[in-house]
Amino acid sequence: MSASSSIPTLLGWATGAAVTAAILGTPYLLFAYHSPDLHLVLDSLDTGVALLVAYLLLGRYTRTGRLQDLLLADGLLMLGLAGIGLTFALRLLGLDDDRGGVWLPVATRVVGAALVLAASLTRARRPAGPWSRPLKLLPWGTVLVGLLVTWGLRDSLPLALAQTPPASAQHPVIAGHPWLLGAHALTALSFAAASVAFAVTARPGAGGRDELIRWLGPAFALAAFARLNYLLFPSLYSDWLYTGDLLRTASYAVLLVGAGREIRRYWTMQAQAAVLEDRRRLARELHDGVVQELGYIRVETLTITGDPSRRERILASCDRALDEARGAVDALGRSGDEALGFVLHRAARQVADRYDASLEVELDDSVQADADQRHALIRITREAVSNAIRHGRTDRVRLRLDRNGQQRRLVVQDEGDGFDLAAVRGHTGGYGLTSMEERASSVRGALNIDSAPGRGTTVAVTW
Structure with a gap:
């Protein structure tokens, strides 16, 4: 004892x-x-x-x-x-x-x-x-x-x-x-x-x-x-x-x-049971209402002809809204007892399935995080996987969760087109990177991005 x-x-x-x-x-x-x-x-x-x-x-x-x-x-x-x-x-x-x-x-x-x-x-x-x-x-x-x-x-x-x-x-x-x-x-x-x-x-x-x-x-x-x-x-x-x-x-x-x-x-x-039941009810309402409507808008946007860049912007907006809505559904409807690796795998799978991309995972179920850290890590995972597929033009993403002593690490890696990190940071459209950095900081961790044109991208969060 x-x-x-x-x-x-x-x-x-x-x-x-x-x-x-x-x-x-x-x-x-x-x-x-x-x-x-x-x-x-x-x-x-x-x-x-x-x-x-x-x-x-x-x-x-x-x-x-x-x-x-x-x-x-x-x-x-x-x-x-x-x-x-x-x-x-x-x-x-x-x-x-x-x-x-x-x-x-x-x-x-x-x-x-x-x-x-x-x-x-x-x-x-x-x-x-x-x-x-x-x-x-x-x-x-x-x-x-x-x-x-x-x-x-x-x-x-x-x-x-x-x-x-x-x-x-x-x-x-x-x-x-x-x-x-x-x-x-x-x-x-x-x-x-x-x-x-x-x-x-x-x-x-x-x-x-x-x-x-x-x-x-x-x-x-x-x-x-x-x-x-x-x-x-x-x-x-x-x-x-x-x-x-x-x-x-x-x-x-x-x-x-x-x-x-x-x-x-x-x-x-x-x-706690009453709160969880109410959260699940709200999750069902979101899933049957907002998520379904956003999915319909996205499908209809694919049929729009004309300016391709305009259509891409609308699709990107729909994807971000779907990610937000599905993230809310997961946060409301899931139990906090689920393993962190399982939660991250599910979040990455939802994004990968939308674009018909394959997902490779290597997860250590002993790695844990509190509720606030889970939320930030889920959002970083969604953003990193989405960027790899949409901007990196890759059809395969690797997700890894492991630990090195007391330090825990989340890695999202692809072999896509990559990008010039300095150029993206100086561009007004680089809000996604800034958002991931802020979320990593909120869990008392650090975000490291390694990328270059033609050799893919690695996004790593350590906390």
């Missing part, structure tokens, strides 16, 4: 380890405080965050169909239900004693942690397929079965904690049942492994742009240390606030940060 993607997870591990070490090694810190109200507030907050993130992940699953999203949603839903939801249900059924009221939430958390671990080990692009419906019902089915089993075994379940709440929280004096301690240990290991797996998943190139996945690593690191604290200091008493409760709430706070970033990312994507 990269350093930048692993920093949040490392901070989560460091925080959990520091808090646990401070409680174990400092006699001035207590592992528990008597605060019923604060305990209830934190339980409510944890449940709300778990259900919110589960809902967001279920929404992601409906868009992506990824098994990872569905397993995560199920796991967090079960962790959320294991809090106030199960406590309320058990109280309604009269099972909220030291047996039924303990083992069902503990078992539910173990299953939730196992689902989180399974999600962390599942490849992000693997679809859920036919398992989607059973997995959606898994949390509710598990809780229902758990309630029935708890009801049937309510008199034979062992006590989770054999002692009453501590009179003093100075030293850990509560001895938990081996099953309880084992459940805490299993949950802690599941969260710890999931934290590492999610940190690896969030590395660049493997989901690094997924903000929610990026924050799962530190969240489950804190959750693992919370369960470790419950293992060291078993807690089942709602009147007492334990260190594990604080670490658990910290893990849900980190999850809430990830949820906020996920919501912002979703609405940003929605806005």
Whole structure:
């Protein structure tokens, strides 16, 4: 994993380890405080965050169909239900004693942690397929079965904690049942492994742009240390606030940060999709209207008799207008994710096809450019190819895009008639060269033109 993607997870591990070490090694810190109200507030907050993130992940699953999203949603839903939801249900059924009221939430958390671990080990692009419906019902089915089993075994379940709440929280004096301690240990290991797996998943190139996945690593690191604290200091008493409760709430706070970033990312994507759709609509209107009309004018101009120079000027004007209109169609209707080489190839091909010229390309797809640079390079490519065919009187143009170290280069080359560069620059009609130079300068690059009568022309842009 990269350093930048692993920093949040490392901070989560460091925080959990520091808090646990401070409680174990400092006699001035207590592992528990008597605060019923604060305990209830934190339980409510944890449940709300778990259900919110589960809902967001279920929404992601409906868009992506990824098994990872569905397993995560199920796991967090079960962790959320294991809090106030199960406590309320058990109280309604009269099972909220030291047996039924303990083992069902503990078992539910173990299953939730196992689902989180399974999600962390599942490849992000693997679809859920036919398992989607059973997995959606898994949390509710598990809780229902758990309630029935708890009801049937309510008199034979062992006590989770054999002692009453501590009179003093100075030293850990509560001895938990081996099953309880084992459940805490299993949950802690599941969260710890999931934290590492999610940190690896969030590395660049493997989901690094997924903000929610990026924050799962530190969240489950804190959750693992919370369960470790419950293992060291078993807690089942709602009147007492334990260190594990604080670490658990910290893990849900980190999850809430990830949820906020996920919501912002979703609405940003929605806005971008709306803008792109509107751009495509405008592109269709331009293509079906302006481009078609300009094409018709050009065809009709070819039938004009009389002054040949006048006809050539009209044709040149039509060609420039067509280039402008098609450039606008491409800019509006195309996605910015296309490779630069592909975009330049398409622009050059449109001009070459108009004059029945052949185009040779040699493109390095690793060469990239931002949106403004793309626009300038497309315009330079169109102008250079058009000049080579119309003024250089060639039927073959070569287009090359490559890099030399950190420097990138676009080359348009022909073996046409060529021209006297100094003479063209001194002529008022040399606006095309000036335009290409200005566009090259706008991308913080340089334009170099090598040409002479009878030996073709090479136009090179470096940036």
